[in-house]
Amino acid sequence: MKFFMIEQVFSQNIENWYRNNKRDLPWRHHPEPYFVWLAEIVFQQTQIAQGLSYYKRLLKAFPTVNALANAQQDEVLKLWEGLGYYSRARNLHLTAQILNSRKQLPQTAAEWLKLPGVGPYTAAAITSVCFGERVACVDGNVLRVIARTHFITDDIRKSTTVKTIQALVNSLIEYADDPGDFNQGLMEIGATVCKPKAPQCNRCPLQYECAFYRSEALPSAVPFKSKPQKRKVRHLHFYYSSKAEDVFLFKRNDKDIWGGLYVLPFEESNGKDCPSSTINASLIKKNTHLLTHQQIHYYIWDMESWYHSPVELKHFSRFVKGRDLPALPRPLQQFFNESFAKM
DNA sequence: AACCCGGGGTC
DNA sequence: GACCCAGGGTT
Numbered sequence: 001m002k003f004f005m006i007e008q009v010f011s012q013n014i015e016n017w018y019r020n021n022k023r024d025l026p027w028r029h030h031p032e033p034y035f036v037w038l039a040e041i042v043f044q045q046t047q048i049a050q051g052l053s054y055y056k057r058l059l060k061a062f063p064t065v066n067a068l069a070n071a072q073q074d075e076v077l078k079l080w081e082g083l084g085y086y087s088r089a090r091n092l093h094l095t096a097q098i099l100n101s102r103k104q105l106p107q108t109a110a111e112w113l114k115l116p117g118v119g120p121y122t123a124a125a126i127t128s129v130c131f132g133e134r135v136a137c138v139d140g141n142v143l144r145v146i147a148r149t150h151f152i153t154d155d156i157r158k159s160t161t162v163k164t165i166q167a168l169v170n171s172l173i174e175y176a177d178d179p180g181d182f183n184q185g186l187m188e189i190g191a192t193v194c195k196p197k198a199p200q201c202n203r204c205p206l207q208y209e210c211a212f213y214r215s216e217a218l219p220s221a222v223p224f225k226s227k228p229q230k231r232k233v234r235h236l237h238f239y240y241s242s243k244a245e246d247v248f249l250f251k252r253n254d255k256d257i258w259g260g261l262y263v264l265p266f267e268e269s270n271g272k273d274c275p276s277s278t279i280n281a282s283l284i285k286k287n288t289h290l291l292t293h294q295q296i297h298y299y300i301w302d303m304e305s306w307y308h309s310p311v312e313l314k315h316f317s318r319f320v321k322g323r324d325l326p327a328l329p330r331p332l333q334q335f336f337n338e339s340f341a342k343m
Numbered sequence: 344a345a346c347c348c349g350g351g352g353t354c
Numbered sequence: 355g356a357c358c359c360a361g362g363g364t365t
Contacts, residue, residue, distance in 0.1 A: 039360085044359090044360070045360085045362090046349090046359065046360080047358080047359050049351090051360095082350075082351095083349075083351095084350045085350085086349080088348095088361090091362085116362090121361055121362085122360090140358075140361085141359085158344085159344065160344095184360085188360090196358060196359095197358090229345095229346085256347090257347090258348095290350085291350075292348080292350080293346090293348075294349095329349090330349080
C-alpha cells in the first residue's frame with residue numbers, strides 16, 4: 001500500500017489531465033523561449049480566441065527576436081492594432097532590442113523579470129515551460145481555481161490575496177513532475193473547466209480535492225471579487241475633411257490611452273458640446289466607445305478643408321486616403337473603414 | 344496599495 | 355449591463 005500526500009495527488013491529477021486534454025496551440029509544438037514569450041505577451045488579459053490570429057500574424061512577420069528588434073515600432077503597433085493594451089506591443093519591441101544585443105535569452109524567471117513588459121506571471125510561464133523551472137504562474141484562471149479548491153474567500157483584487165495564492169501554488173509545484181505541464185494544466189483547467197459562471201465540476205480532475213465542490217456555495221460566491229470602479233466619462237471631438245485627398249494624423253505619446261497609435265486632430269470637452277463651436281463643420285459620426293475604465297463619447301466633425309482645423313496642424317503627418325495608414329484606435333479604424341469604402 | 348491601460352466575448 | 359480574460363507599469 002502506497003500513501004500519497006494531498007499535494008502529490010493534486011499535482012499529478014493536474015498534469016495527467018493536462019496531457020490528455022490540452023488544447024492544440026501553436027507555441028506548444030515547439031516551446032522555445034521566443035515563441036512562448038511572444039504568446040504570453042499577446043495573451044495577457046486576452047482570451048485565446050481573441051488573440052490567436054494576432055499571434056500568428058506577429059510570428060509570421062517577426063519569426064525571430066532579431067526580426068522583431070529590427071522592425072519599426074509603427075510596424076509592430078500596426079500588427080497589434082485592435083488588440084488593446086498597446087504598452088504590451090511597445091514593451092515587446094523594446095525587450096526584443098535588449099535581447100537582440102545578447103548572446104542568448106535568459107533562462108531564469110528572475111532574469112526575465114528585469115525586462116520591460118515581463119512580470120511575475122510571464123517570467124514564470126516562460127521558464128517553467130521552456131526550462132522546467134519550479135515557479136508558479138498565477139493568472140486569472142489560477143486565482144479562480146485555487147480560490148475554489150482551497151475555499152479562499154478573500155477579495156482576489158487585493159494584492160495580499162494574490163500573494164497568498166502565489167505562495168500556495170509555489171508550494172504545490174514542488175510536487176510536480178513537470179512544472180511547465182503543472183502550470184499550464186492549472187490554467188487550462190480554469191479556462192476550460194473551472195469557468196467563472198458554470199464550472200463543469202463533473203469533469204474536473206480536482207473534484208475530490210476541491211473544497212468548493214464539497215460545499216453548498218454558488219459559483220458566483222467563490223472567488224469573491226470586489227466591484228470595479230465606475231467608468232470615467234470622456235468626450236472626444238475629432239476633426240476630419242471628407243473633401244480633402246489626405247488625412248492628418250499624429251502619433252500619441254505613451255501617457256493616457258492609445259499610446260503610440262495615430263489619431264486625427266482632436267479636442268476634449270467636459271460636456272457634449274464641441275469646444276470649437278464656431279468652426280464651420282458638420283457632425284458626420286457620433287458614437288460611444290467602451291473601454292474597461294472609460295466611456296468615450298466621440299464625435300467626428302467634417303470640415304470644408306483642413307484649413308478650417310481648430311487644432312494646430314504643424315506637428316501632424318499627412319497620409320493619403322486609401323493608402324495604408326498607421327495603427328489607429330478602434331473608433332477611428334472603424335470610421336475610416338466606413339468612409340473609405342464609399343469612395 | 345491604488346490606479347491606469349483595450350477590446351471583444353459571454354450571459 | 356455586468357463580468358470575464360494565460361497582467362504589467364506607474365504613482
